[in-house]
Amino acid sequence: MNKSMFETTEYTSRFLQLSEVKDYRQLVYAAERMYGTGGFGNSVAMCTALEGAAEVVIPEKAQYIRTILMELSMMQENLLRLAAIAETLNFDSLSMMCWTEREKILEILDDLTGNRMILSMCVPGGVRKSLDPEILEESLDELNVVMQKAETIKGIIAEDSMVKRRLRGVGVLAKEAAQGSSVTGPGAKGSGVDIDRRMLGEYGAYRNLDFVPVTETGGDCLARCMVKIREVIQSGELIRKAVENMPEGSIRSEMPAGINGEWIAKIEQPDGVDTFYISGSGSAFLDEIGVRTAGESNQKIMDRLENVTLENEALIRLTLGIDSCLKER
Amino acid sequence: MGVMKIGKSLMNSLFAEPETSKYPEGGLKLSKASRGSIVIDEEACTLCRLCGRRCPSGAIKPDRSQSRIMIDRMKCLVCGECVEECPEHALSMAREYVSPDPSVLVDVYRASARVGSDSVLQGIEMPPEEIVSSEEKIPAVSTKEVQRIKRKKKNKKKKKKRNKKRNKPN
Amino acid sequence: MRSVAKIKDRFKIPGLKSLKVNSNWVFHFDGSGCDGCNAEYIACLSPGWDIERLGFRNTGNPSYADVLLVTGLLDEEAKRGLIEVYEQTRPDCKVVAAGVCACTGGLFDGSKGILSGADSVIPVDLYVAGCAVRPESIIDALMEITGNDTNKGTPEGEETA
Amino acid sequence: MIIKTILSVLAFIVFAPFAGAILTGITRKISARAQGRDGGDITQPISDCIALLQKGRGENSGIQGYYVKVSLFFNVLAGVLFYAGMDLLMTIACLGLGIIFMVIAASVSGTYYSRLGADRLAREMVAAAPMMFMVAIGFYVRCGSFDVKDLAMSGPVAFLPLLGLFAGYMLIPCGKLRRSSFEYRMPHAMYQKDMNSIADAFDRKDAAICEIGSWYEKTVLYSITYLFFANGTLLMTAVGVVCTVLTAVLQGIIENIEPAADGRRAFKSAWLWAFVIGIVNLVIIYIII
Numbered sequence: 001m002n003k004s005m006f007e008t009t010e011y012t013s014r015f016l017q018l019s020e021v022k023d024y025r026q027l028v029y030a031a032e033r034m035y036g037t038g039g040f041g042n043s044v045a046m047c048t049a050l051e052g053a054a055e056v057v058i059p060e061k062a063q064y065i066r067t068i069l070m071e072l073s074m075m076q077e078n079l080l081r082l083a084a085i086a087e088t089l090n091f092d093s094l095s096m097m098c099w100t101e102r103e104k105i106l107e108i109l110d111d112l113t114g115n116r117m118i119l120s121m122c123v124p125g126g127v128r129k130s131l132d133p134e135i136l137e138e139s140l141d142e143l144n145v146v147m148q149k150a151e152t153i154k155g156i157i158a159e160d161s162m163v164k165r166r167l168r169g170v171g172v173l174a175k176e177a178a179q180g181s182s183v184t185g186p187g188a189k190g191s192g193v194d195i196d197r198r199m200l201g202e203y204g205a206y207r208n209l210d211f212v213p214v215t216e217t218g219g220d221c222l223a224r225c226m227v228k229i230r231e232v233i234q235s236g237e238l239i240r241k242a243v244e245n246m247p248e249g250s251i252r253s254e255m256p257a258g259i260n261g262e263w264i265a266k267i268e269q270p271d272g273v274d275t276f277y278i279s280g281s282g283s284a285f286l287d288e289i290g291v292r293t294a295g296e297s298n299q300k301i302m303d304r305l306e307n308v309t310l311e312n313e314a315l316i317r318l319t320l321g322i323d324s325c326l327k328e329r
Numbered sequence: 330m331g332v333m334k335i336g337k338s339l340m341n342s343l344f345a346e347p348e349t350s351k352y353p354e355g356g357l358k359l360s361k362a363s364r365g366s367i368v369i370d371e372e373a374c375t376l377c378r379l380c381g382r383r384c385p386s387g388a389i390k391p392d393r394s395q396s397r398i399m400i401d402r403m404k405c406l407v408c409g410e411c412v413e414e415c416p417e418h419a420l421s422m423a424r425e426y427v428s429p430d431p432s433v434l435v436d437v438y439r440a441s442a443r444v445g446s447d448s449v450l451q452g453i454e455m456p457p458e459e460i461v462s463s464e465e466k467i468p469a470v471s472t473k474e475v476q477r478i479k480r481k482k483k484n485k486k487k488k489k490k491r492n493k494k495r496n497k498p499n
Numbered sequence: 500m501r502s503v504a505k506i507k508d509r510f511k512i513p514g515l516k517s518l519k520v521n522s523n524w525v526f527h528f529d530g531s532g533c534d535g536c537n538a539e540y541i542a543c544l545s546p547g548w549d550i551e552r553l554g555f556r557n558t559g560n561p562s563y564a565d566v567l568l569v570t571g572l573l574d575e576e577a578k579r580g581l582i583e584v585y586e587q588t589r590p591d592c593k594v595v596a597a598g599v600c601a602c603t604g605g606l607f608d609g610s611k612g613i614l615s616g617a618d619s620v621i622p623v624d625l626y627v628a629g630c631a632v633r634p635e636s637i638i639d640a641l642m643e644i645t646g647n648d649t650n651k652g653t654p655e656g657e658e659t660a
Numbered sequence: 661m662i663i664k665t666i667l668s669v670l671a672f673i674v675f676a677p678f679a680g681a682i683l684t685g686i687t688r689k690i691s692a693r694a695q696g697r698d699g700g701d702i703t704q705p706i707s708d709c710i711a712l713l714q715k716g717r718g719e720n721s722g723i724q725g726y727y728v729k730v731s732l733f734f735n736v737l738a739g740v741l742f743y744a745g746m747d748l749l750m751t752i753a754c755l756g757l758g759i760i761f762m763v764i765a766a767s768v769s770g771t772y773y774s775r776l777g778a779d780r781l782a783r784e785m786v787a788a789a790p791m792m793f794m795v796a797i798g799f800y801v802r803c804g805s806f807d808v809k810d811l812a813m814s815g816p817v818a819f820l821p822l823l824g825l826f827a828g829y830m831l832i833p834c835g836k837l838r839r840s841s842f843e844y845r846m847p848h849a850m851y852q853k854d855m856n857s858i859a860d861a862f863d864r865k866d867a868a869i870c871e872i873g874s875w876y877e878k879t880v881l882y883s884i885t886y887l888f889f890a891n892g893t894l895l896m897t898a899v900g901v902v903c904t905v906l907t908a909v910l911q912g913i914i915e916n917i918e919p920a921a922d923g924r925r926a927f928k929s930a931w932l933w934a935f936v937i938g939i940v941n942l943v944i945i946y947i948i949i
Contacts, residue, residue: 017610017611018607018610021609022385023454025383025385025410026383026384026385026410029385029386029406029408029606030385030606030607033533033535033606033607033630034533035533035534037534037535037538039533039535080538083545086919089919090919091919092691092695092915092916093335093339093694093695093916093917094335094919096545096546096695096696096697097338097695097696099541099542099545099546099547100348100545100546100547100696102542102547103348103542103545103546103547106542106547110360110363111360111361111362112362113362114360114362114363114364114422115364115407115630115631116539116631116633117535117538117539117631118533118535118630118631120406120408120409128409128413129362132361132362135360135361135362152338155334156334156335156338159334160334160335162919163919166919257454258454283454284454285454335916335917336917339694339913339916339917342693342694342695342696343690343693343694343913347546347549347692347693347696347697347698348546348547348696348697349546349547349548349549349552349696349697349698350547350548352548352634352635352638353553353638353642357635366628385606386599386605386606386608387608401603402628403599403602403603403616403626403628404599404602404603404604404605404608405599405628406599406605406606406630407629407630408630426628426629426633426635426636427628427629427636428636428639429595429625429626429627429628429636429639429640429643430625430626430628431624431625431626432626433602433603433616433618433626434626434628515710515713515714516714518710518714520707520710520711520714521707522704522707522708522710522711523711524711524712545697546695546696546697546698549692549697549698549699551692551697551699551700551704552697552698552699552700554700554704554707556708559773560861560867562718562719562863562864563712563715563864563867565711587719589715589718
């Protein structure tokens, strides 16, 4: 793991400065607030990196709980992106429809963990508390309602002639250009490249939930929106599978006082892959933290897109999820 | 003819019950796991200062000299880290959340007379001293500037009154 | 115009000012925060909570505003923007700081270039706690600051399991 | 006769803003309900406007205040001409002038978004113009004169023969009055829900006057749809009033049916619809009736 790989990435100056004052346990809360709507994914990334560096294996049940909460948080973030895209098209009713579905998922998260978006459930070494079985059952049939509505939203995006006229052929990214570049998430999946960090099974219980990443072949804005809505439906199924075969057992394992070693954790977020690099030399305060968010890696693709006009530029940035993450915290 | 694709769902949402919650009248629906605010049991607390050390945002400050504990409600992230770490289980999570307040609400609690030992803090590493008190912390805008803004708004009102007086032919 | 005022005084016709009307305008200023409180305020406008039924209306011009809602973490650019917006508001426009970062800087207080809350820039009338502030507390704050108070924060009736 | 016209004109001047506000309130409530929201009550536009007026005049009142007042004057003039039973073409011309002065007011105020809104409003007016004149010609061909007096009192109901024109009129004003039909609104932040791009840079009082002007304009446009049904009998006036309320409901729904078409297509379709349907309908009337 040579350090030069990270010379190009821009450190988060404030995040690095925070790490001098806060020990690694408190830094997970700062990582979670990098972008609030999808915070849980970042806290899982930070905790995976910490556990990797300290060579701690967390219990199986904690992995399942993390998977369930991550899929729920990815669902609500995808719906938020779709609501913003429909907002840019001035399609208010579709945007409001996405907001209502997102509200239902936030209610489920509120019942399970006590907070709507920033859950503070993921701690180094496992999960803070286990999910209540009855609430989990109730939320499953609530999820069915959301999944049916997601089907209607998919139908609207796929068949509505005006939406297709505004989205098709806009910001086209060819498959070869996508493969050669650093774009991840809907940008890559929209052009047929099926890269998905969850397949490697480094984190979460994705090894036992067999699933195929969602891909589309269009490569334009319409394909990316279809990827987003199909991922919402796929997350619903993943949650149902995870709830069914969730094992019993402890939910947390012991973490050492200081972190000695370095590790890179890459987590699949709705907009792409977030990379966390940490390195510590034995003390509770980390020496080196490198963060490369999904928005940054997708930013470099903007000049390879075709058919980008001033009018559609805001739309394309939204589908690629470029300016969603403000890192200067 | 996919133009009216959304028409069907528009129609049922038109005649169905709207999905907005009737919040102020319908009362507050709190889930069982809801994390509202932190509550202290003053007798059990032995001022061992472990919670102050673990808090990510420095919202809870145990103070041994005056044997009291201050919780800054407008800084507390309600993450539950202190509730977990307290060896005496004096802290617990209430379900009602903090209601809006005209001032930065800092609750002060009287801790009990018996003071616990310092051994609890032995294993915890304190942040290096010189970094904690770094001066280049941005000085907040001096209160003078805030007053200046207030005064500027007041003279605007006076100016209006003056113009009214001036263009009144007496 | 002065003659009209004279007529009004003599016949005691209630001028337009005395009409109590349930319509408050909210201007939302978002620092460069983690977008959590911003998404929660937009959730208030969306069908989930819909503050339009309570008479609040979102506006893009600070001079129309009755309530200036400040959310998110404030740093240097936000400070300039906030002062510029605050000077355009009316003298009796109330300021609400929603979210832990807007009240006291929250987790990132003391970081480089981060102001510790909105009160270090403009005088704040009401503080709302909560990291990712809940829509219920935003509605509480808006109702309280505009004079029609509600059952603040206390759960009524049965608590759902 | 003179007293009757003066009475109806005075009734228009007093009651038109309230009728327009309630129609706007109905449209807002229906479009909120179609989105699943529980929108405010019907009289919310009135309380919004009063709240704005209570706040008095702001600082940046500049020259656009005069243009907004002139635009209000022309909208009221259009209504006065209509209810005095004068020429229908004059009413449509006054409506057009009302919008022209609104466009000047928006482009004078200098900020980017209001200039964007002015450009959008001008396009809407030019797209709606042919359809409006087609409707006037349709009435003229049907009963021989442009005066609203004869149109309102004449014998058979004008709805059936002018069905195509009625449908076109429904689409164009709906398209025209719909807030986002030609919108080029480019949100710099993705949640920018509050840019309504015309009255955005106005001063507080001018925004209220602009709102009242749009109420007058809406009542005049709806009374033209009422003209399709009126033939003096009490029953048909009731049917006409019901139909105008129905158009308000229809607009709330049409606003949510589809996203905004980009400017050029909506512009072409409006003109195409006006000429094809208009001419076909006029030919049918001329030959058959």
